[in-house]
Amino acid sequence: MSHSTTTVSGTTATLLLTLCAVGCGDASNTPEDGLRVEIDDSAGVTIVENDPAATDSRLPWQLGEQPSVSIGSVDSGEPDELFAVRDAMRLADGRIVIANLGSSELRVFNADGSHAGTWGRRGEGPDEFVGGPTAVALWPADSIAAPDPGGARLSLFDLDGNHGRNVALDASLSNVIDLLPGGKMVASSVLVEPETNGSADLVRYITEWALLDADGTQLATLGEFLYTEDWTIRGPDGSVEGSSPHPFGRRTSTAVWGEFVAIGVQDSYEIKAFAADGSLVRIVRRSGDPGSPTREDMDALVDRRVGGLPDEARTQAMSMLRDMPPVESYPAFAEIVADRVGYLWVLDYRMFGEGDPVWTVFDPEGRIQGLVETPPGLDVLEIGEDYVLGLVTDELGVEYVQLWALDRGAG
Numbered sequence: 001m002s003h004s005t006t007t008v009s010g011t012t013a014t015l016l017l018t019l020c021a022v023g024c025g026d027a028s029n030t031p032e033d034g035l036r037v038e039i040d041d042s043a044g045v046t047i048v049e050n051d052p053a054a055t056d057s058r059l060p061w062q063l064g065e066q067p068s069v070s071i072g073s074v075d076s077g078e079p080d081e082l083f084a085v086r087d088a089m090r091l092a093d094g095r096i097v098i099a100n101l102g103s104s105e106l107r108v109f110n111a112d113g114s115h116a117g118t119w120g121r122r123g124e125g126p127d128e129f130v131g132g133p134t135a136v137a138l139w140p141a142d143s144i145a146a147p148d149p150g151g152a153r154l155s156l157f158d159l160d161g162n163h164g165r166n167v168a169l170d171a172s173l174s175n176v177i178d179l180l181p182g183g184k185m186v187a188s189s190v191l192v193e194p195e196t197n198g199s200a201d202l203v204r205y206i207t208e209w210a211l212l213d214a215d216g217t218q219l220a221t222l223g224e225f226l227y228t229e230d231w232t233i234r235g236p237d238g239s240v241e242g243s244s245p246h247p248f249g250r251r252t253s254t255a256v257w258g259e260f261v262a263i264g265v266q267d268s269y270e271i272k273a274f275a276a277d278g279s280l281v282r283i284v285r286r287s288g289d290p291g292s293p294t295r296e297d298m299d300a301l302v303d304r305r306v307g308g309l310p311d312e313a314r315t316q317a318m319s320m321l322r323d324m325p326p327v328e329s330y331p332a333f334a335e336i337v338a339d340r341v342g343y344l345w346v347l348d349y350r351m352f353g354e355g356d357p358v359w360t361v362f363d364p365e366g367r368i369q370g371l372v373e374t375p376p377g378l379d380v381l382e383i384g385e386d387y388v389l390g391l392v393t394d395e396l397g398v399e400y401v402q403l404w405a406l407d408r409g410a411g
Contacts, residue, residue, distance in 0.1 A: 037367045044279075048366035050286045059361060059370035060409030063388060069113045071096065072392075072400030079107050079115045082399040085391050087135040088381045090403065091159070096389065097136050098401055099146060104132035106146055108161065119161040120146070127163035129155065137179040140214070147176035147185075154185070154216070169216045176212070178256045183214035184276055186254065186261050191227060201232045202246065202325045209254075209263065211278050220278025225252040226265050231324050246324070247301055248293050250331045257338040258364060264346075266331035271344070273366075284366035290332045290349065297351070298326060304352065333360075339383035345372070347380075378402065 035057065038049040073080045083102030090096050094111030104122035109115055120129050131150015139145040143164060144157045152174040154167040169176070173187040180186065187210050194203040209222040229249030233242045245251075250266035257273060260281065264271040269290070273282035302324075306317040334347040342364035347357060356376055361369045374380060378390040381401075388404045 035368050035370070039367075044281070046282045046366075048282065048284045050284070050362075050366075050368040052286055052288050053360055053368050053371050055371070057370045059372050061361075061372045062407045062409065063374060064405040064407075067402035067404050068387075069096070069109075069111070069403040070400050071098070071109050071113050071402070072398060074396070074398050079118055080109075080113075082107075082401065084132075085399050085401060086133065087137075088389055088391070088401050089136050089138070090382065090384060090387065090389055096401065096403065097144060099133040099136045101132040101134060104129040106133055106136060106144075106157070106161075117161050119157055120155065120163070124151070126166060127155070135176065135178065139179065140183045145179055147174075149174045149176070167214070167216045169212070170218070173210055173212060173218060177209075177254055178261070180211075180256050180261065180276060181259060182276065184219065185212040185214075185216075186210075186222075186256070187212050188225075188227075192224065194230075201323070202229070202327065203232065203243070204229045211261070211274075211276065219276075222261065222263065222274055222278060225263060226250060226267070227252065229327060246327055247305075248297075248327050248330060250327065250329075253333075253336045255336045255338040255344070257344050258342050262336060262338060262344060264333065264336050266333060266349075267329070269332040269346075271336060271346070271366075282366055284344070284362060286346075286360065286368065288332075290330045292329045293326050295326075298324065301352075335380070337380050337383055339385075341385050343369070343383075345380075345383060375404065378404070 035053055036051045040047045071080050072082050075081065082098065082100055084100065085098055086101045087099040088096060095116055096109045098107045100107050104120065106119040108117045108119065120127060122129060124130055129148045129151065131148055133146035134149055136144060136146050139156055142159055144159065146155045148155055152169045152171045154169060154176060156164040156167070158164055172189050176185045176187045178186045189208040189210065192206050192208060194205045205227040206224050207227045208224050211219045211222065213219050228245045228251050230243040231246045232240055233244060252263060252265050254261065254263045259276060260273040262271050262273050269286040269288060271284045272280055273284070275281045302318065302321045305321060306314045309317060331349045334349045337345045339345065344362040345359040346362065347359050357374045359372045359374065361372055363369050374388060377392050380388060380390045382389040386406050388406050390402055392400045392402055
């Protein structure tokens with residue numbers, strides 16, 4: 001996940017002055033690169049409508065051919081043996097802090113990848129993690145914050161790893177997703193009743209999202225959003241044996257975008273930006289139809305899932321998958337990440353995750369700038385001005401946190 005610390009236009013008045021430079025009301029703006037955008041303002045909410053960028057609309061932004069730092073090892077027994085990494089961030093001095101959920105620690109590495117220290121451990125003490133850190137981000141007063149949902153708290157450390165204090169969280173809002181500049185938190189609540197969408201075998205679980213103040217109190221609700229779209233697994237006699245996220249299922253993605261909380265539900269290519277008081281201030285859209293899975297797509301999925309299994313296991317898996325219901329449409333996008341200079345990166349959806357990852361990049365006002373590619377298999381966690389930090393998991397399940405140089409060229 002991305003942790004943006006750069007302020008972009010934070011008030012509606014400032015935002016509208018910026019946008020009026022390119023067009024107000026229903027005016028259209030067609031930049032020299034041919035990317036069309038329409039900007040409208042309705043009841044204080046700025047709506048930015050974009051056409052998709054052409055496949056050759058590449059920004060002059062390039063990642064290095066190889067990672068400049070790669071942290072990870074196989075059976076070393078050392079701190080660089082990572083497990084269940086949930087987040088990572090780069091500090092101003094080049095150190096990389098990794099939220100290693102598997103060991104309930106924050107592991108810190110120098111700019112050259114050598115181990116610099118380990119903060120916290122599993123336990124219930126004030127400087128320990130009950131369930132483990134699920135994220136890591138900058139906090140005011142040169143602190144580093146790590147949510148610990150299992151302990152219903154947020155742990156704060158200084159830049160030397162000394163534990164400062166914990167912020168108690170309500171148990172129903174302890175799942176902190178991200179942190180805003182100024183010490184506010186984005187949290188999702190416990191699951192509410194699922195929607196079935198008319199099918200007993202396809203359910204959509206919903207969560208309520210909220211903004212929390214630095215002391216853990218709730219400031220505002222952001223509304224209810226999709227958590228996962230699951231399919232029900234039934235036994236030979238029709239009884240329900242469990243459920244699993246649908247392989248083509250849609251969900252919600254979020255990022256801290258400057259001063260805003262950006263939330264996108266994958267049903268459509270629409271991203272809503274909320275201010276720190278919970279008010280909706282911007283909606284960014286891109287036109288286009290994501291399409292719907294066909295029966296052939298479903299069959300190809302089954303083949304991929306069970307093709308390499310032994311005969312008995314394949315037969316059992318086939319019986320479980322054959323009646324899997326199709327979803328209404330593919331996800332409109334795969335992920336959103338905001339970089340530290342105010343740009344929003346939206347990852348294109350790829351069936352089965354195949355092909356090179358392509359991101360559509362929006363400027364701080366929500367206008368498409370062009371496309372950027374990242375290395376296959378890199379789960380992007382943070383994007384700085386001149387780097388991309390991400391997680392790679394190899395075919396053996398070994399995890400590596402990698403730092404890639406990012407050259408933004410002249411653009």
